[in-house]
Amino acid sequence: DGGITQSPKYLFRKEGQNVTLSCEQNLNHDAMYWYRQDPGQGLRLIYYSQIVNDFQKGDIAEGYSVSREKKESFPLTVTSAQKNPTAFYLCASSRITGGAETQYFGPGTRLLVL
């Protein structure tokens, strides 16, 4: 099946701990994205990547880091610098960046702070 997978479904973080959220796609898409969703709100862009080994900050990149070593994978690390990490995190991909391209989303990871 072609699609986007995210793991884990639920993740718990202790104070001062870095955690990494996984995102994998087998759609052969060039562009990948990370969004954060808070309760009752829309999605906000954290980071995006148009090509392997390159990525750009979105609107709320502080406290997060990413890597893009493979076309299929775009992991997101929530660092201890992110003071309010509790949220629903969604990964997306598209064939290329640009207004015409539709972004397709994974099932999401819910991050909770202990």
Next chain:
Amino acid sequence: AQKVTQAQTEISVVEKEDVTLDCVYETRDTTYYLFWYKQPPSGELVFLIRRNSFDEQNEISGRYSWNFQKSTSSFNFTITASQVVDSAVYFCALNQGGKLIFGQGTELSVKP
């Protein structure tokens, strides 16, 4: 600045009623794309439709229809004869330069 407004936070209807979800956007660009996504309780966003700024033709897909009016900067979504399975949060989004700008979402509850 680009912005998407979904003024209806929550809507509750009874099955078989028609319901319209409103979306108003702001942009200075002449070329842009608009999207609707559905987010069921499972959380995954499901793509419904994409519309470019040069195509004002309304679209119908089964019980779903979309009305794009550039003059009022609106891209409204109507569900005809709603069903319980339509219960979800619906997001309107504007894409400029590869970035999706989302509205706050409208939570639709369809009761049997």
